[in-house]
Amino acid sequence: MSEAATLDAYGEVIEPLTLKIQRLLPGPIDRVWAYLTESELRRQWLASGAMEMKAGAPFTFTWRNNELSDPPGQLPEGFSAEHSLESRILDFVPGRKLVIAWNQGEVSFELEPAGDKVLLTIVHRRAPDRTTLLNVSAGWHAHLDVLATRLSGKPQTASFWDGWKRLKAEYETRLPA
Numbered sequence: 672m673s674e675a676a677t678l679d680a681y682g683e684v685i686e687p688l689t690l691k692i693q694r695l696l697p698g699p700i701d702r703v704w705a706y707l708t709e710s711e712l713r714r715q716w717l718a719s720g721a722m723e724m725k726a727g728a729p730f731t732f733t734w735r736n737n738e739l740s741d742p743p744g745q746l747p748e749g750f751s752a753e754h755s756l757e758s759r760i761l762d763f764v765p766g767r768k769l770v771i772a773w774n775q776g777e778v779s780f781e782l783e784p785a786g787d788k789v790l791l792t793i794v795h796r797r798a799p800d801r802t803t804l805l806n807v808s809a810g811w812h813a814h815l816d817v818l819a820t821r822l823s824g825k826p827q828t829a830s831f832w833d834g835w836k837r838l839k840a841e842y843e844t845r846l847p848a
Contacts, residue, residue: 680815682808684846688798690808694815696789697822700782703789704766706818707780715739716818720758728760732773736831739817744832775803791815801848808846809839 682692718732737743762770770779776797798804813835
């Protein structure tokens with residue numbers, strides 16, 4: 672059995688305050704790349720924000736997680752309905768790799784063909800503390816659940832925020848203190 676066939680949906684800490692999460696997604700690779708780089712498609716699972724595809728290019732990511740599911744679930748305390756971060760592209764290889772940075776770290780997205788599927792690997796580096804690491808771990812997991820649902824053409828029926836809260840509690844026990 673290949674590594675891709677045995678993937679765990681949960682992320683893992685690969686070095687201090689660094690999360691790696693992988694997901695096997697319906698292909699083709701160009702379609703998944705579009706969901707990473709095109710603002711309107713990315714808005715459907717993560718955050719909007721037009722990107723100029725070149726290293727050093729600034730852009731703004733805007734999350735509206737209440738729009739990712741119907742119903743969205745109860746917004747967690749301390750979270751707002753909309754959140755934006757000034758970001759920039761650090762590196763990219765068209766169709767294969769995108770690395771971005773913002774004040775809460777650096778995130779790389781890498782795509783690899785896996786038969787008729789695509790292996791997406793996300794590495795979130797430089798989380799400032801464990802609380803942030805727990806939030807982004809649950810966040811990436813929940814957002815990837817939405818992406819997988821979108822790519823499969825199924826309706827998004829699970830509440831984003833309810834799933835995020837459940838995942839955060841699970842990551843609390845899964846990730847080292």
